[in-house]
Amino acid sequence: MQLPDHPENEEFAPEPTESPYKQRLWEIIFEAETPSGKFFDIALLWVIGISVLAVMLESVDSVSSKYHNALLIVEWGCTIVFTLEYLLRIWLVKRPKNYIFSFYGIVDLLSCLPSYLALLFTGGSHFIVIRLLRLLRMFRVLKMVGHVRGANTILRGLAASRAKITVFFFAMLIFAMLAGTLIYIVESHVEGTDFTSIPVSIYYAIVSITTVGYGDLAAQTTLGRVITAFMVLAGYAIIAVPTGIVASDMVREALRPDETTDACPGCGVHGHLNDANYCRKCGEHLTG
Known part of the structure; x- marks a missing residue:
């Protein structure tokens, strides 16, 4: 039976169905368990490593004088990739503000800015080494091979202590x-x-x-x-x-229940309990 047209029934109205294309992009960028998501994460780690290596080589005078143009192309190519990825993440999540001001959202933004700042300030390109922080996403990739407990135990143990x-x-x-x-x-x-x-x-x-x-x-x-x-x-x-303080907190965190690798559709954060129905960060309802 169709609900009457009344403001009180607006909260029961279903959300608009996402396009298959957008859903596919979500699985590639935010989900690590699918083959396409795994490929995207590993490819992204390679791009991060190449971009940081290019900045390091540019600081060597003998290399920079010979391959300056090639290194510049690599740097800007990586910057464009990171910029597109950052914009896609903002577009895909239901609550962009939560992602933008999250830890990884800030890291993703900082990895794009140095190249653009270098156009305005001399020496700004050297701050591209900030992209090393993006290697923290390796913890997400490690989840695919069963090391999520170790990664989360270390990070949460340090945070708790x-x-x-x-x-x-x-x-x-x-x-x-x-x-x-x-x-x-x-x-x-x-x-x-x-x-x-x-x-x-x-x-x-x-x-x-x-x-x-x-x-x-x-x-x-x-x-x-x-x-x-x-x-x-x-x-x-x-x-x-x-050492004892951190070790005790790590042991306490190691006894926590297992977590899923599913990403929140609202802010993109990972690390929810298996029986969680809502995101631990933004409160968005978890699908699946």
Whole structure:
């Protein structure tokens, strides 16, 4: 029975059927499980690698002087491919704004801009190395061979531990500032000392705590060497803390349920639970 023409029934009206051509493009660009989607992802990774290699070779004078025009053609060819792909992604998703301001949307945009900025600013083309970030899409390709759990565990483990790592970072910064100030008080009165200011002393403390030891600065007094030894030993004891923090969060994330590789039709994001009905980012209803 046909619904009456009434505003309250508008929400029940079916969405317009997508054209087969647009649906086919969606499967190629956003879906990784189909043969065409797999081919597109792998081809895109090759284009990314070629574009970055071209920029690196252009920085070598002997190569650039001989093959400048060829490298320029490769660079602009890759730029056109990335631009078309970016515009297609915006056109295919139901909620373009969500894709544009997503992580991968921003990365896709940044991979296109440097070539155009080079037309306005000298040296802008060197920022094309930003395209290396697009290799993060390799995680999506890895899903096709069963490595999605490992990729997601690493990324989510790092994301889950960011608050603890931030607290740890500032705690170590305070410790380095206190140790640097102390070593400055001890060493600053020595004739010909390298500890000419507190910032320089803090740099020395950071190098000592992290056990890097460049050797450009060295304590000359006995007390200064004792403090340095304490900082190095403290560094060995502390260096395992962030590793333990990240490892514990990775173990927690590894126990999460499996996820699908289906893309959201609204924003294109992946990584939904098998029983999810709506997108975890934009709330769009998931098909299939």
